[in-house]
Amino acid sequence: MNFTRLKWVGLILALAAVLAVTACGKKKVATAPPSAPPPTPAPTATLTANPNTINAGQPSTLTWNTTNATDVSIDSLGQVGPSGTVQVVPTESTTYRLIAKNQSGTQEATARVTVNPPAAAPPPVQNEGDAQLFQQSMKDIFFEYDSYDITGQYTAVLQQDARFLQQHPSIKFTIEGHCDERGSTEYNLALGDNRAQATRNALVAMGISASRIKTISLGKEKPFCTESTEACWQQNRRAHFVYNQ
Amino acid sequence: MKRTLAIFSLLFVATAGLSAPPPQDWIRTGTGLGVEKIRLAVPDFKLTSNDSQSQALTTTFNTTLWNDLQAAGIFDMVGKSFYPMAPPGAPQDVRLPDWNQPPPNANMLAFGNLGVQAGFLSMQGWLFDVKNAQSPQVLGKQYREEANEANARLIAHRFADEIIFRLGGGLPGIAETKIYFISNRSGHKEVWQMDYDGANQKQITHNGTIALSPHVSPDGTRIAYAGMTKDGWQIEMWSLELGRAVSFPRFNGTNQSPAWSSDGKTLAFASSWSGHSDLYAIDSSGGVPRRLTNDRGPDVSPSWNPKTNAQIAFVSGRTGLPQIYTMASDGTNVARVTDQGYAVSPSWSPNGQFLVFAWVRHYGPGAPGASDIYLMDVASKQWVQLTHDGGRNDFPSWAPDGRHIVYQSNRSGRTQLFMMLADGTQNKQLTTSGENTQPNWGNK
Numbered sequence: 001m002n003f004t005r006l007k008w009v010g011l012i013l014a015l016a017a018v019l020a021v022t023a024c025g026k027k028k029v030a031t032a033p034p035s036a037p038p039p040t041p042a043p044t045a046t047l048t049a050n051p052n053t054i055n056a057g058q059p060s061t062l063t064w065n066t067t068n069a070t071d072v073s074i075d076s077l078g079q080v081g082p083s084g085t086v087q088v089v090p091t092e093s094t095t096y097r098l099i100a101k102n103q104s105g106t107q108e109a110t111a112r113v114t115v116n117p118p119a120a121a122p123p124p125v126q127n128e129g130d131a132q133l134f135q136q137s138m139k140d141i142f143f144e145y146d147s148y149d150i151t152g153q154y155t156a157v158l159q160q161d162a163r164f165l166q167q168h169p170s171i172k173f174t175i176e177g178h179c180d181e182r183g184s185t186e187y188n189l190a191l192g193d194n195r196a197q198a199t200r201n202a203l204v205a206m207g208i209s210a211s212r213i214k215t216i217s218l219g220k221e222k223p224f225c226t227e228s229t230e231a232c233w234q235q236n237r238r239a240h241f242v243y244n245q
Numbered sequence: 246m247k248r249t250l251a252i253f254s255l256l257f258v259a260t261a262g263l264s265a266p267p268p269q270d271w272i273r274t275g276t277g278l279g280v281e282k283i284r285l286a287v288p289d290f291k292l293t294s295n296d297s298q299s300q301a302l303t304t305t306f307n308t309t310l311w312n313d314l315q316a317a318g319i320f321d322m323v324g325k326s327f328y329p330m331a332p333p334g335a336p337q338d339v340r341l342p343d344w345n346q347p348p349p350n351a352n353m354l355a356f357g358n359l360g361v362q363a364g365f366l367s368m369q370g371w372l373f374d375v376k377n378a379q380s381p382q383v384l385g386k387q388y389r390e391e392a393n394e395a396n397a398r399l400i401a402h403r404f405a406d407e408i409i410f411r412l413g414g415g416l417p418g419i420a421e422t423k424i425y426f427i428s429n430r431s432g433h434k435e436v437w438q439m440d441y442d443g444a445n446q447k448q449i450t451h452n453g454t455i456a457l458s459p460h461v462s463p464d465g466t467r468i469a470y471a472g473m474t475k476d477g478w479q480i481e482m483w484s485l486e487l488g489r490a491v492s493f494p495r496f497n498g499t500n501q502s503p504a505w506s507s508d509g510k511t512l513a514f515a516s517s518w519s520g521h522s523d524l525y526a527i528d529s530s531g532g533v534p535r536r537l538t539n540d541r542g543p544d545v546s547p548s549w550n551p552k553t554n555a556q557i558a559f560v561s562g563r564t565g566l567p568q569i570y571t572m573a574s575d576g577t578n579v580a581r582v583t584d585q586g587y588a589v590s591p592s593w594s595p596n597g598q599f600l601v602f603a604w605v606r607h608y609g610p611g612a613p614g615a616s617d618i619y620l621m622d623v624a625s626k627q628w629v630q631l632t633h634d635g636g637r638n639d640f641p642s643w644a645p646d647g648r649h650i651v652y653q654s655n656r657s658g659r660t661q662l663f664m665m666l667a668d669g670t671q672n673k674q675l676t677t678s679g680e681n682t683q684p685n686w687g688n689k
Contacts, residue, residue, distance in 0.1 A: 146562070146565070146566055146567075182637075183567070183587060183589065184545075184546065184560070184567070184589035184590050184603065184639055184640070185457060185458070185639075185640075185682065185683065186457070186458060186501060186502045186515070186545045186546045186560070186589070186590070187543060187545050187546065187560055187562070187567050187589050189457070189471070189478065189499060189501050189502075189545070190499065190501070190515060190517065190522035190543030190544075190545045190562075191543055191562070192499075193478075193498065193499040193517045193522055193543075194517075194521060194522070194543060197517070197520060197521070215477075216473075216477050216478075216499075217478065217499045217517075221434070221455050221457075221473075
């Protein structure tokens with residue numbers, strides 16, 4: 001118990017001066033006096049990665065500790081000090097191998113960092129960009145007359161939308177339900193509500209948190225297209241996504 | 246080849262049959278309108294003071310009185326060209342044979358005088374049964390109000406309503422009632438009001454969002470409507486006495502289409518807080534809503550039977566396209582009323598006997614698709630079509646006299662409000678500015 005705590009204290013101290021410590025360590029290695037004749041015990045080594053699972057583009061911290069080693073190196077990082085920490089940003093899952101050597105022997109330790117497949121979109125964007133990205137990526141879905149069922153092709157559209165939302169978990173948004181101009185104002189307000197709620201339910205089923213989603217019906221109050229043609233009506237029977245600040 | 250031709254001609258005959266106008270269905274019916282109308286003569290009232298203000302007010306008065314009596318729907322107004330040269334200003338001026346024989350051949354004569362004295366408009370009016378030589382006077386009335394246009398109209402409305410009450414089977418006239426509606430002429434959909442004849446149009450709400458479905462309380466003090474707020478669609482309450490919004494409970498989801506019971510105690514409305522639009526009833530002073538319906542299809546647009554408050558008509562999409570249903574006001578005994586097409590916006594007549602609603606009766610490809618106003622006898626489910634002029638007619642609302650209906654129509658281009666008699670005759674356009682929708686006829 002005490003031991004674990006000490007280890008954590010050490011880790012925190014190490015974290016506080018990541019690069020300085022490493023640089024310092026190198027010098028020490030360079031200036032280390034040759035060891036005395038008595039037989040040296042074999043080296044020990046530990047290596048951990050925290051966190052050990054990351055999304056592409058996120059950092060993980062490697063922490064290592066060795067004793068009695070005269071030569072310590074980590075694959076892909078080269079020579080390092082006897083103990084230390086370093087941040088790594090692997091683009092794919094990587095196993096880091098530490099080799100600690102002295103005259104008496106060699107000790108290895110490994111730590112694996114699993115990287116989730118990279119997002120189609122590049123790493124997190126700033127907030128101002130989110131609104132634009134949202135607008136570009138989130139495709140509205142359309143409905144049949146007097147219907148609020150999400151049919152075949154729009155299920156696929158919604159799955160694309162859900163993928164985007166999963167990649168941008170901080171985005172909150174409103175689903176607007178819209179209807180064409182035919183029929184009563186009141187019935188269409190309910191129908192638009194059904195369309196918005198059906199869309200929300202489908203997104204929630206695809207793993208999007210309901211707490212990110214607001215819904216509102218606009219009935220036939222704010223049509224996208226104002227001609228009395230089927231082509232225009234089709235445009236107005238939709239669930240429209242609006243980015244929330 | 247012959248066979249295909251035969252099929253084609255068959256198809257042609259079939260489609261021709263479908264597109265041909267249906268057999269005449271302009272059935273003229275009435276709600277207490279069927280009896281022969283009373284021939285009423287209304288000569289211009291005589292001016293008793295001679296200044297420009299009196300003349301202007303007298304013109305307003307005479308026009309308003311004539312229009313009110315004509316709009317009542319129970320009189321056959323005798324044309325002014327048949328009247329004697331000198332109109333009577335007082336009972337001693339009336340010579341009965343001038344009125345009760347052709348050409349006027351009137352049953353009734355309304356006449357009188359008015360003038361301005363010391364800033365007050367005074368009016369004396371009489372109603373004579375000119376076929377009753379023994380005791381012709383039915384009514385004698387005097388009114389005195391501050392002299393202005395509004396009061397000239399008010400006095401005319403009051404006198405007209407007295408006449409209508411006496412000669413119209415004891416049903417109160419509607420000349421002093423108001424109609425509430427939605428207009429976008431300010432740039433946003435807001436609640437407006439006007440006199441029953443389209444005069445004095447006034448904006449009530451200034452929310453700058455969207456207001457829908459205004460319904461005035463039976464005592465005329467409050468308007469419930471659906472407003473788009475930061476909490477979504479909510480039932481909003483406006484006090485006409487205070488001239489401001491008053492609080493009303495808010496619920497999740499889309500809350501809309503409020504309807505007052507005729508005792509003013511309960512509001513029925515549609516709410517989607519459970520996930521789909523169902524009907525609820527709530528005390529008009531607030532409290533916890535009671536659920537009335539529970540099905541996946543949208544339920545909206547409740548209308549109470551104002552005679553009993555024991556039944557509610559409403560619209561449901563539970564079987565596909567919306568249809569009219571009725572139920573007991575606790576949600577039991579649901580019965581479907583319409584059997585086809587697209588039927589919405591029911592309004593229950595004051596005597597409890599009829600529903601009016603908007604119906605696209607033949608719905609689907611190739612059908613004309615006009616939405617018309619229909620009247621249905623609730624007990625027998627027999628119906629008649631009241632509008633025939635094409636376009637989209639919707640949101641009929643009964644006047645408290647049960648003889649008039651106000652509704653919206655886009656027959657002249659933009660959607661405007663019209664009033665008509667409950668047999669579909671005497672259509673009169675009430676609004677012209679902006680788009681005007683969802684009228685609701687107040688009791689007062």
